[in-house]
Amino acid sequence: MSDHAPTLLTINGGSSSIKFALFQIGAPLQRLLYGQIAWDGAGRAMLSYTDPASDPPQGQIEAPFVRESASAVLIDWLEQQASFDSVQAVGHRLVHGMSHCEAQRATDDLLAEIQREAPEDPEHLPLELSLLHEIAARRPDLPQVVCFDTEFHAEMPRVARVLPIPRRYQALGVQRYGFHGLSYAYLMQELRRLGDHAATSGRVVLAHLGSGASMAAVLSGRSIDTSMGFTPASGLPGATRSGDLDPGLVAYLARIEDRSIEGFQQLVQRESGLLGLSETSSDMRELLELEATDQRAAEAVANFCYQAKKRIGSLTAALGGLDTLVFAGGIGEHAPAVRERACQGLGFLGLELDPQRNAANAAVISSADSRVTVRVIRTDEEAMIARAVTRVLDLDSPPGPRP
Ligand SMILES: Nc1ncnc2c1ncn2[C@@H]1O[C@H](COP(=O)(O)OP(=O)(O)O)[C@@H](O)[C@H]1O
Ligand SMILES: CC(=O)OP(=O)(O)O
Numbered sequence: 011m012s013d014h015a016p017t018l019l020t021i022n023g024g025s026s027s028i029k030f031a032l033f034q035i036g037a038p039l040q041r042l043l044y045g046q047i048a049w050d051g052a053g054r055a056m057l058s059y060t061d062p063a064s065d066p067p068q069g070q071i072e073a074p075f076v077r078e079s080a081s082a083v084l085i086d087w088l089e090q091q092a093s094f095d096s097v098q099a100v101g102h103r104l105v106h107g108m109s110h111c112e113a114q115r116a117t118d119d120l121l122a123e124i125q126r127e128a129p130e131d132p133e134h135l136p137l138e139l140s141l142l143h144e145i146a147a148r149r150p151d152l153p154q155v156v157c158f159d160t161e162f163h164a165e166m167p168r169v170a171r172v173l174p175i176p177r178r179y180q181a182l183g184v185q186r187y188g189f190h191g192l193s194y195a196y197l198m199q200e201l202r203r204l205g206d207h208a209a210t211s212g213r214v215v216l217a218h219l220g221s222g223a224s225m226a227a228v229l230s231g232r233s234i235d236t237s238m239g240f241t242p243a244s245g246l247p248g249a250t251r252s253g254d255l256d257p258g259l260v261a262y263l264a265r266i267e268d269r270s271i272e273g274f275q276q277l278v279q280r281e282s283g284l285l286g287l288s289e290t291s292s293d294m295r296e297l298l299e300l301e302a303t304d305q306r307a308a309e310a311v312a313n314f315c316y317q318a319k320k321r322i323g324s325l326t327a328a329l330g331g332l333d334t335l336v337f338a339g340g341i342g343e344h345a346p347a348v349r350e351r352a353c354q355g356l357g358f359l360g361l362e363l364d365p366q367r368n369a370a371n372a373a374v375i376s377s378a379d380s381r382v383t384v385r386v387i388r389t390d391e392e393a394m395i396a397r398a399v400t401r402v403l404d405l406d407s408p409p410g411p412r413p
């Protein structure tokens with residue numbers, strides 16, 4: 011038996027990181043240990059953690075660069091932590107569930123179904139499934155819950171969901187799904203907590219700019235459109251993903267390079283975006299340092315910011331105007347230069363940044379005169395996963411405010 015109060019573990023497998031957190035179960039949920047394995051643009055992987063109860067409270071350990079083997083390394087490390095014995099349940103982010111979008115218990119049937127769909131999202135699903143299987147193999151007694159990134163967008167209007175290809179594919183589930191939903195749900199919850207009624211009852215663009223980058227248009231609290239589509243490969247360019255491309259490129263590359271479907275996937279998922287244009291790094295932080303001396307890095311950053319600006323414009327059109335813009339994700343939260351360039355020239359929408367506030371990553375970065383409020387919010391997908399676990403497994407102990 012563990013000496014610790016019961017906890018739950020959250021695992022968030024992203025395309026450049028696996029984030030984890032341990033929460034003490036109760037109301038409110040209390041975050042104990044947290045951290046991530048992150049892969050940088052230079053071929054290194056690090057497990058870093060914060061554990062206020064240990065001495066020292068923070069640390070870093072080198073991790074394997076091969077993503078799938080990182081699952082075992084992470085679970086090995088977690089099992090060595092004293093607090094791990096107290097884990098009663100595990101919650102996972104699953105980026106894509108196709109026909110499934112509601113958080114639910116992971117069953118063998120559900121995982122087998124998602125395994126069949128894994129080739130459609132090679133940047134997330136194989137890794138996320140390996141984390142689920144690793145835990146099930148070691149601790150078959152632990153209930154596991156999966157939370158889908160698509161749930162936030164599930165009620166988008168049909169006009170935004172339908173893809174203009176022959177109708178028969180609709181029956182196969184071919185449609186715009188949209189992703190980063192756990193992050194978007196958290197951002198909307200934060201806007202409610204802040205009492206920002208103009209945002210929660212108005213027209214909001216949420217920009218989650220991380221390794222994968224997307225934006226959502228939210229009207230009166232509901233997602234009405236989003237930049238990613240059938241898979242997270244579409245929409246804005248990402249660290250290594252191309253984002254939207256001319257479909258004619260598939261046939262062209264097949265003809266001139268004899269490129270197979272797998273080869274095309276490799277090109278648009280792993281060799282494109284920031285990495286493809288810069289030829290050096292997929293990491294925005296590194297590219298911002300390089301851009302003064304490296305033309306290719308400068309072009310990669312410029313292209314990313316330009317696409318982001320255009321997307322703010324098109325989602326604003328879908329919303330019929332804009333009251334609030336929120337930046338989140340690794341780039342959105344930490345890169346003033348990207349936010350500045352993505353917002354440059356949007357004065358015609360009544361959007362103006364305050365350069366000092368933007369440089370300081372302040373909570374509100376728009377100027378006092380700006381009609382559109384621009385915010386930076388540190389997203390917290392882990393909090394949303396933890397909440398879903400308590401709800402699905404009915405773990406809520408004493409009544410009280412929820413996180
Ligand atoms: N200070 C920074 N300046 C610019 N970019 C940053 C900074 N910190 C983090 N990033 C970017 O954020 C990305 C990771 O975003 P994050 O949302 O944490 O990733 P993931 O998509 O794996 O969840 C990194 O690839 C890096 O490019
Ligand atoms: C949906 C997606 O692209 O997620 P991430 O940014 O974590 O890779």
Ligand SMILES: [Mg+2]
Pocket residue numbers: 024025220221
């Ligand atoms: Mg992420």
